[in-house]
Amino acid sequence: MNGPAISSQTLATKKEGYRHDVPAHAGLLRLKGPVLGFGGYIGRALTDAIFPRKCRACGAYWPHGSQSSSSHVDHNPDLQAGDHGLCNIFHRVALPFLCSDCLTSFEPVRSPLCERCGVMFKSPVGEDHLCSDCLRQPGAFRRARAAGVYSGALMELVHQLKYRACFVLLDPLGQLLQESFQLHWLPGEIDMVLPIPLHARRWRQRGFNQAQMLVDAWARAEGRSTRDECRFPKARDIFVRSRPTAPQTGLGKPERRRNIRGAFKVVDRAAVKGRSILLVDDVYTTGATAEEAARELKENGAEAVDVFTIARTMPTLDRMGRKENGLVNNEFEGRE
Numbered sequence: 001m002n003g004p005a006i007s008s009q010t011l012a013t014k015k016e017g018y019r020h021d022v023p024a025h026a027g028l029l030r031l032k033g034p035v036l037g038f039g040g041y042i043g044r045a046l047t048d049a050i051f052p053r054k055c056r057a058c059g060a061y062w063p064h065g066s067q068s069s070s071s072h073v074d075h076n077p078d079l080q081a082g083d084h085g086l087c088n089i090f091h092r093v094a095l096p097f098l099c100s101d102c103l104t105s106f107e108p109v110r111s112p113l114c115e116r117c118g119v120m121f122k123s124p125v126g127e128d129h130l131c132s133d134c135l136r137q138p139g140a141f142r143r144a145r146a147a148g149v150y151s152g153a154l155m156e157l158v159h160q161l162k163y164r165a166c167f168v169l170l171d172p173l174g175q176l177l178q179e180s181f182q183l184h185w186l187p188g189e190i191d192m193v194l195p196i197p198l199h200a201r202r203w204r205q206r207g208f209n210q211a212q213m214l215v216d217a218w219a220r221a222e223g224r225s226t227r228d229e230c231r232f233p234k235a236r237d238i239f240v241r242s243r244p245t246a247p248q249t250g251l252g253k254p255e256r257r258r259n260i261r262g263a264f265k266v267v268d269r270a271a272v273k274g275r276s277i278l279l280v281d282d283v284y285t286t287g288a289t290a291e292e293a294a295r296e297l298k299e300n301g302a303e304a305v306d307v308f309t310i311a312r313t314m315p316t317l318d319r320m321g322r323k324e325n326g327l328v329n330n331e332f333e334g335r336e
């Protein structure tokens with residue numbers, strides 16, 4: 001008598017490059033009985049019992065091999081060509097960590113968006129253009145982009161990393177940064193990648209700077225055997241947080257700007273002079289932190305400063321680029 005059969009679609013999906021992303025014990029119950037033999041079947045059932053797959057976002061356990069990596073990407077008519085790139089990247093890197101429902105909750109950052117700050121416009125038609133905030137006050141950084149909207153499973157993964165020190169998520173998130181970066185920037189546009197620094201006191205309290213760890217994970221994902229010290233230098237020798245700041249939670253944009261003013265310091269001017277720098281953080285909320293960090297780098301001779309985050313909160317903008325409602329999903333905004 002045969003055991004549970006594996007579907008041809010599941011096999012095809014695995015053949016298309018997902019197999020090595022899935023933990024060794026994944027999908028084993030779905031293999032045919034005669035291939036494994038009775039002992040193998042029992043052994044693998046035991047492995048599944050000992051190492052069940054639990055979704056890192058919602059905590060649900062799911063049947064092995066039940067995810068369809070193509071369902072959301074291929075069958076969602078709302079997605080445009082560029083969105084598929086981001087969705088595909090997210091699905092590939094997050095597949096071993098999320099159930100099907102959470103995989104499909106990913107929202108890519110899609111055009112039309114503000115050319116500078118990256119906020120999405122409500123209407124899905126039209127070209128990228130400046131939002132009203134950026135028209136009024138261009139600011140210090142050149143442009144900000146994110147891999148996804150700060151919602152659903154992506155928001156939960158960021159929380160797991162930042163507040164629960166779930167470091168197993170560093171590699172997939174580093175890969176997400178590395179691959180989605182190539183969709184937003186041209187080769188050679190960025191000379192140096194720096195994390196948003198954390199003050200030493202906060203660093204001691206938490207034990208790590210998630211932005212630094214994400215940059216380290218990105219550097220690993222570049223696949224170089226030795227770290228490219230020019231592109232990924234030792235950030236603490238160049239750019240630091242010189243002043244501790246109160247948590248930004250619950251503050252509006254003007255208060256956030258005042259709170260963060262003068263918080264950063266370039267300690268090696270020669271290292272930033274004339275360079276195009278990419279600042280990396282986990283979440284972009286109002287942009288106050290990125291703006292202040294970029295201002296300090298520009299004042300010390302940086303040629304250009306861009307900002308790249310895993311996720312971005314998205315207020316809803318009308319066609320004119322005005323906010324229709326406040327920020328969404330900002331329960332944790334500004335927590336450091």
Ligand SMILES: [Zn+2]
Nearest residue numbers: 055058099102
């Ligand atoms: Zn889930």
Ligand SMILES: [Zn+2]
Nearest residue numbers: 114117131134
């Ligand atoms: Zn803007």
